[in-house]
Amino acid sequence: MTAPLDVPDASVDPASAPAIAGAGVAAIQGRSLGQIAWMRLKRDKIAIAGALVVIFLILVAVFAPLLVKAFGQDPTQFNSDLIDASTMAPKGGTGISADHLFGLEPVNGRDIFSRVVYGARISLLIAFLATLLSVAIGTLLGVTAGYFGGLVDSIISKAMDVFLAFPLLVFAMALAGIIPDSAFGLSGDTLRVAMLVFVIGFFNWPYIGRIVRGQTLSLREREFVDAARSLGARGPYVIFREMLPNLVAPILIYSTLLIPSNVLFEAALSFLGVGVRPPTPTWGGMLSDAVRFYTIPHFMFFPGMAIFITVLAFNLFGDGLRDALDPKAR
Amino acid sequence: MKRRTTTGAAALGAVLALALSACGGGSGSTPKDSAQPADQGGKAEFNAALTGIVNPSDKKGGVLKFANEGDWDSLDPGDTYYGYSWNFVRLYGRSLLMFKSAVGKEGNELAPDLAEGMGQPSDDAKTWTYKLKQGVKFEDGTPITSKDVKYAVLRSLDKEVFPDGYTYFNDFLDLPKGYKGPYKSKGVNTDQAIETPDDQTIVFHLKQSLSNFDYFAQLPATIPVPEAKDTGAKYREHVIASGPYMFQKNEIGKGFTLARNPNWDPATDPNRRALPDGYEVTTNVNADDIDNRILSGDLDVAVLGTGIKQAALGRVLGDPTVKANSDNPTSTRLWYTSINGNVPPLDNIDCRKAVQYAANKVDYQTAFGGEFAGGQIATSMLPPAIPGHEDFNLYPPGADNKGDLEKAKESLKACGQPDGFETNIAYRVERPNEKAAAEALQQALGRVGIKVTLKGFPQADYFALYAGKPGFAKDNKIGLAQNGWQSDWPDGFGFFGQIVDSRVIRDTGGSSNVSVRDPEVDKLLDQAMAETDEAKRNAIWTAIDKKVMEDAYVLPGIWTKTLIVRSKNATNVFVNDAYGMYDYLGLGVK
Numbered sequence: 047m048t049a050p051l052d053v054p055d056a057s058v059d060p061a062s063a064p065a066i067a068g069a070g071v072a073a074i075q076g077r078s079l080g081q082i083a084w085m086r087l088k089r090d091k092i093a094i095a096g097a098l099v100v101i102f103l104i105l106v107a108v109f110a111p112l113l114v115k116a117f118g119q120d121p122t123q124f125n126s127d128l129i130d131a132s133t134m135a136p137k138g139g140t141g142i143s144a145d146h147l148f149g150l151e152p153v154n155g156r157d158i159f160s161r162v163v164y165g166a167r168i169s170l171l172i173a174f175l176a177t178l179l180s181v182a183i184g185t186l187l188g189v190t191a192g193y194f195g196g197l198v199d200s201i202i203s204k205a206m207d208v209f210l211a212f213p214l215l216v217f218a219m220a221l222a223g224i225i226p227d228s229a230f231g232l233s234g235d236t237l238r239v240a241m242l243v244f245v246i247g248f249f250n251w252p253y254i255g256r257i258v259r260g261q262t263l264s265l266r267e268r269e270f271v272d273a274a275r276s277l278g279a280r281g282p283y284v285i286f287r288e289m290l291p292n293l294v295a296p297i298l299i300y301s302t303l304l305i306p307s308n309v310l311f312e313a314a315l316s317f318l319g320v321g322v323r324p325p326t327p328t329w330g331g332m333l334s335d336a337v338r339f340y341t342i343p344h345f346m347f348f349p350g351m352a353i354f355i356t357v358l359a360f361n362l363f364g365d366g367l368r369d370a371l372d373p374k375a376r
Numbered sequence: 377m378k379r380r381t382t383t384g385a386a387a388l389g390a391v392l393a394l395a396l397s398a399c400g401g402g403s404g405s406t407p408k409d410s411a412q413p414a415d416q417g418g419k420a421e422f423n424a425a426l427t428g429i430v431n432p433s434d435k436k437g438g439v440l441k442f443a444n445e446g447d448w449d450s451l452d453p454g455d456t457y458y459g460y461s462w463n464f465v466r467l468y469g470r471s472l473l474m475f476k477s478a479v480g481k482e483g484n485e486l487a488p489d490l491a492e493g494m495g496q497p498s499d500d501a502k503t504w505t506y507k508l509k510q511g512v513k514f515e516d517g518t519p520i521t522s523k524d525v526k527y528a529v530l531r532s533l534d535k536e537v538f539p540d541g542y543t544y545f546n547d548f549l550d551l552p553k554g555y556k557g558p559y560k561s562k563g564v565n566t567d568q569a570i571e572t573p574d575d576q577t578i579v580f581h582l583k584q585s586l587s588n589f590d591y592f593a594q595l596p597a598t599i600p601v602p603e604a605k606d607t608g609a610k611y612r613e614h615v616i617a618s619g620p621y622m623f624q625k626n627e628i629g630k631g632f633t634l635a636r637n638p639n640w641d642p643a644t645d646p647n648r649r650a651l652p653d654g655y656e657v658t659t660n661v662n663a664d665d666i667d668n669r670i671l672s673g674d675l676d677v678a679v680l681g682t683g684i685k686q687a688a689l690g691r692v693l694g695d696p697t698v699k700a701n702s703d704n705p706t707s708t709r710l711w712y713t714s715i716n717g718n719v720p721p722l723d724n725i726d727c728r729k730a731v732q733y734a735a736n737k738v739d740y741q742t743a744f745g746g747e748f749a750g751g752q753i754a755t756s757m758l759p760p761a762i763p764g765h766e767d768f769n770l771y772p773p774g775a776d777n778k779g780d781l782e783k784a785k786e787s788l789k790a791c792g793q794p795d796g797f798e799t800n801i802a803y804r805v806e807r808p809n810e811k812a813a814a815e816a817l818q819q820a821l822g823r824v825g826i827k828v829t830l831k832g833f834p835q836a837d838y839f840a841l842y843a844g845k846p847g848f849a850k851d852n853k854i855g856l857a858q859n860g861w862q863s864d865w866p867d868g869f870g871f872f873g874q875i876v877d878s879r880v881i882r883d884t885g886g887s888s889n890v891s892v893r894d895p896e897v898d899k900l901l902d903q904a905m906a907e908t909d910e911a912k913r914n915a916i917w918t919a920i921d922k923k924v925m926e927d928a929y930v931l932p933g934i935w936t937k938t939l940i941v942r943s944k945n946a947t948n949v950f951v952n953d954a955y956g957m958y959d960y961l962g963l964g965v966k
Contacts, residue, residue: 124819126739131746133689153742153812154819227829227852234829319805324830325815338808341687 086370093366099359107166118160125155161327173308179247184254192262206252222320295371302364306357433947438965445663449540452612453599454532463955469599475954477961483952513639515622521575524600532597587908620650631658651964673944681957683938707956709862713931714891719855726791728928732771733784736820743812751934764917796825799855802843805832810858845885868917
């Protein structure tokens, strides 16, 4: 995987690449960048495993109601009769049973399995949307800054510095305190999710913006851009048709790596009580509830593992994707 | 509200005297507990120390080890406002009166300490006179005079130097205008407030009649302070003892040791037995570590007296031999939910009744820690330990205390909201118990169609800006608000004064009374304040309790209980109801 980009298609040695050679000499033909990357990615078992877990998590989030119907119960339903009223702990320690696969929460006896499954919805939804927002803003401003340079570049770069210096966590907490019940035509949890997406997404764009700007600066000097320009192409055409396709790789890589950090950020905000309102389950919120009950470890274990697995899966997949798309970046 | 809990509570605006709550406060054994025969034999069984003395002994000597998971607000008697501290301060300080060092309800009774007898009221209970005992000395041998008591009370008025204290004396003494205590108002004649005609007499002059001033006279602020040795805010580092123990070493933030005070004369002090030779106190110790060390016998007392933490709960309750060595006293604290009649449709009494009937009191109890570490299900406001308490239940939530849905639905119909309604419940985000209780209510009320949305607010501004601010509550439809209150001593005014008087509600916020607006209740409160006959006064507290419950402005949750574990090494262990924890004066070492 450390081979330079053009090695596999330019000079395939049948002896050293039996898998490809097996198809016969006739099979050798020009392959697109995507095909090459996909081939490399397929060979990276860890990245594929990460991707499978990611897909699994997305399916869990999408089909949460069905899953919960089959294996759990309404995530907000109390089971106080299964709780030992004197110690607040579930009867029998964890309450794990065929009905409650991950056991019960102390105090009110809510089904942890259902809450973890529903928690995936909020976590992934916020992480994906926030990443999308960051990437959209970051790419647009990064390309603009890199391509036009000069005054535009310095204004945007300074803006990035300002945003990077912003005390995001504190700002999010302050914003959560003053947010009304309904605004912008949204209300309740929808509004709070939108707020989290905005806060996390809007303040994270400079990271991706800087990378895109840097890439654009080097692309701008390349011959094909000069060629396009000398043929009379204008700014927008060059940006969207010539540069953006070449920026897809880094954008994709950093998006995949931004998602897990956004999952963590959302969990941190929920942990601090800034996220959606109880009793809507979130992983961070569950962890925050579990802190008091460290002698009932299963309460902390399952949401903790959910965050851990999600972040790890996205990171592994993101690393693999980077290796596949841009081996030189290592 | 102005209570101090060990979880840390911010003191908010309102500073009307009597009602400041939180600290002391008595506790009573529940009816169930007191049904047990008084155990004089000192056998170790569950709750034995509520009704009898466990391990009675006269043996002197030994050192008791105390630990505090946090630190004192201040060791200065004029600057401390925690119940446990008022219990502990009696070891090194003597106030005019004190709560008896006695088992259970007897501990609620006042006894003369520095004073020869109880206060003598005159001038419609506006003037109170106390005579001091002869021969009481400070640790350095100087005799204690009434001037030392006067000085101690006056210095405690300075809330800039002593921010932790209460404002009872500030609010009730007939002080010269603009008086700011002896540090800032030097040389001002304060005889109009406190007179000391001779070394053994002290006379308090009040602005208004106060039938129960004797409770003021037991406050630690009346513990004498020698003016010559007063170092202001630094006095906490070396308090001059008047009690049987004095400070030997004091490292603020780490701990301190107490040793015998050679100038304490037992002949002047029938209340204190002073069995141990000394006390070793460490502060800022991990709470779970304290529980473990008490269970292993390595430590004697968790001085906070707030009960063992969740981590040790199973170990104590699950093991009959360990449980037999613990006690479960009730305190004068009520956790409740205010039902705000300003927020439609809760302005309709039937809608408020629907909330009362639909609530699941068992889940509410579990939210606060369950039967032992949480408390007893409350059926009215006034806790059982406070005189005037009467058992009644206007809204029985079903036989199993899990809610009477039929009655709730009937009430909803009567209110014109047969399908339920929507409202919000406020709670303090820093308090997981309140959040859990709010979730429990949300679940319970949802059963009859009352849709409740949870709204957490920071506790520092909970009353000043959010739940306690009438305009905010109304605009944001905060129909329900989690609340709690504990009185400073077992007395109806201390309990009700700030939480049912509609006149303490201000548009600017800050009041602990969020929901009770009934002119009749206000009238009853005024009557009680003026009533000098104790039995009649107690009957008024009962009437207030009933009236507020009839109005359905308050959904009572639980009267708190704590689970505390007896030391393996200590003798004379008993719970004093005035503090709702072990009496620290009584303890000795095996």
